[in-house]
Amino acid sequence: MVDLHPVRPAGxxxxxxxxxxxxxxxLLLALVAVLAPWIAPHDPLAQDLFAGRLPPAxxxxxxxxxxxxxxxxGRDVLSRLMHASRVALAVALVAGTLTALLGTALxxxxxxLRGWTDRVVSRLVDVWMAFPPVLFSILLVAVAGAGxxxxxxxxxxxxxxxxxxxxxxxxxxxxxxxxxxxxRVAGRSRLGTMLHEVLPNVLPVALAMLTLEMGIAVIVEAxxxxxxLSIPTDDATWGGMIAEGRASIHQAWWVxxxxxxxxxLTVLAFGQLGEGLRERLDPxxx
Amino acid sequence: MTLEVRGLSARVRGGxxxxxxxxxxxxxxxxxxxLVGESGAGKSMVGRAVLGxxxxxxxxxxxxVFLDGVDxxxxxxxxxxxxxxxxxxxxxxxxxxxxxxxxxxxxxxVDPLVEVLGWDRARAEARAREAFEEVRLPDPGRTLRxxxxxxxxxxxxxxxxxxxxxxxxxxxxxxxxTTALDVTVQRGIVGLIREMQARRGTALLFVTHDLGIASxxxxxxxxxxxxxxxxxxxxRAFFRGPVHPYARALLExxxxxxxxxxxxxxxxxxxxxxxxxxxxxxxxxxxx
Numbered sequence: 001m002v003d004l005h006p007v008r009p010a011g012x013x014x015x016x017x018x019x020x021x022x023x024x025x026x027l028l029l030a031l032v033a034v035l036a037p038w039i040a041p042h043d044p045l046a047q048d049l050f051a052g053r054l055p056p057a058x059x060x061x062x063x064x065x066x067x068x069x070x071x072x073x074g075r076d077v078l079s080r081l082m083h084a085s086r087v088a089l090a091v092a093l094v095a096g097t098l099t100a101l102l103g104t105a106l107x108x109x110x111x112x113l114r115g116w117t118d119r120v121v122s123r124l125v126d127v128w129m130a131f132p133p134v135l136f137s138i139l140l141v142a143v144a145g146a147g148x149x150x151x152x153x154x155x156x157x158x159x160x161x162x163x164x165x166x167x168x169x170x171x172x173x174x175x176x177x178x179x180x181x182x183x184r185v186a187g188r189s190r191l192g193t194m195l196h197e198v199l200p201n202v203l204p205v206a207l208a209m210l211t212l213e214m215g216i217a218v219i220v221e222a223x224x225x226x227x228x229l230s231i232p233t234d235d236a237t238w239g240g241m242i243a244e245g246r247a248s249i250h251q252a253w254w255v256x257x258x259x260x261x262x263x264x265l266t267v268l269a270f271g272q273l274g275e276g277l278r279e280r281l282d283p284x285x286x
Numbered sequence: 287m288t289l290e291v292r293g294l295s296a297r298v299r300g301g302x303x304x305x306x307x308x309x310x311x312x313x314x315x316x317x318x319x320x321l322v323g324e325s326g327a328g329k330s331m332v333g334r335a336v337l338g339x340x341x342x343x344x345x346x347x348x349x350x351v352f353l354d355g356v357d358x359x360x361x362x363x364x365x366x367x368x369x370x371x372x373x374x375x376x377x378x379x380x381x382x383x384x385x386x387x388x389x390x391x392x393x394x395x396v397d398p399l400v401e402v403l404g405w406d407r408a409r410a411e412a413r414a415r416e417a418f419e420e421v422r423l424p425d426p427g428r429t430l431r432x433x434x435x436x437x438x439x440x441x442x443x444x445x446x447x448x449x450x451x452x453x454x455x456x457x458x459x460x461x462x463x464t465t466a467l468d469v470t471v472q473r474g475i476v477g478l479i480r481e482m483q484a485r486r487g488t489a490l491l492f493v494t495h496d497l498g499i500a501s502x503x504x505x506x507x508x509x510x511x512x513x514x515x516x517x518x519x520x521x522r523a524f525f526r527g528p529v530h531p532y533a534r535a536l537l538e539x540x541x542x543x544x545x546x547x548x549x550x551x552x553x554x555x556x557x558x559x560x561x562x563x564x565x566x567x568x569x570x571x572x573x574x
Binding site: 115177178179182183185186189 | 334337338339342367368370371372374375376378379380383384385386387388389394398401402446449
């Protein structure tokens, strides 16, 4: 009898929770990011020097008007956090997706077609990876100027090699399978075999890496903001807030702590989402 | 004559060692030819060369492969592929890797019928269902919608046999179709291939290292060593007593239900003699 309901592995329930929790956090963040202009209690740029360094509302001396307190210029931390999530998520989505597309395409071509295509791509990856990434992004900002698109470009240019290498290895392994030979005998073209037979089997890996990559993009954005190489300094970013909070950490820890927490949770959620999705999508692990 | 291979030679690309040495074979419609030999003898390479799926590192250096009277090796790539797709099929060695894990098995049987043979989807689906029934897969409607990992090894091999015979091809190449299976499942699979082939009058090139299985399926046997066909004969005559010393040694090294007894490894002297034969062949090619 065909068993269409195989025994669920023991880790299945846990994996389900992991997927739900991480997806829940990211969904909440996305909602906040989209609605920030309407739901943020204050203007993220409005300064009130008489209300500087107010602690969070539940602490002594806190003000219910400023839920997570204010920074040294009297700007509302919660509102800045909300607005900063717009930048973080935009970078995560755009940079992550572009990196995945570029790296997966090159990795798939190299791993499946082999021959000179593989040689060219592999050498390019080797040379590329020898270049220090931080230097690379600082150089890029110096040349192209600070801005959202520069960050995106930096992430794509630094990280496409990660995708290319993993996807190439996976495509190579899949290409050696008999089902690829069968598809060729049945008359499928090389390109058709690559797109219809191999690509679907490479996708779970690429997708897991895509979400990881989104987490990495968030970190890269925060680092570049931290060293003030990101977007024009007026706009709030998590990295920028952390940098500002560092100066007043002894007087107002909350200015640093909340953006750090947001950053941490977001990167963690992206990683867990990837792992959960891979388990859900891979027909063999399912 | 469905398949006729004449003087097919192949070697590792870039001046590497020979893989096939002037292999010549014929398989008629409705006939099964067993291609036997040790691993590394080049059995699979013959089947792969016919279907045009040789490993990247191997190239054909000489010979002709006539399929229904047309030399495949003279055809342009696209034309050859279309022709092979229309009249040939492969039953691969490893049922675990021969089905695409991310696609439902039904789709994998139906798609080639639609895309390569140009059938309409409804007809192809009906045909796939019939084929699943024919290979006695349980609950065909449900199995068609299953993913490979939901089926057992034997069931997957049945799916592959159904896929291979679905379009009633003129030639089926079975590449060690039972090697990856349990001994208890092997018998059923062998019988099934035999049955499907006989019913359709398909020419069958049956590649195996197992002489016992070859004796159950094939009317003729060709023995390969070092890419050289050392003997090709009627199966009954072959099992009664092969002519070539290596073929005889190979048969004595294989377990046989009709003559139980100690197995003898292929003697060193015989191996040396066939290797000398191969070397002599290489010399004639180089000078000729």
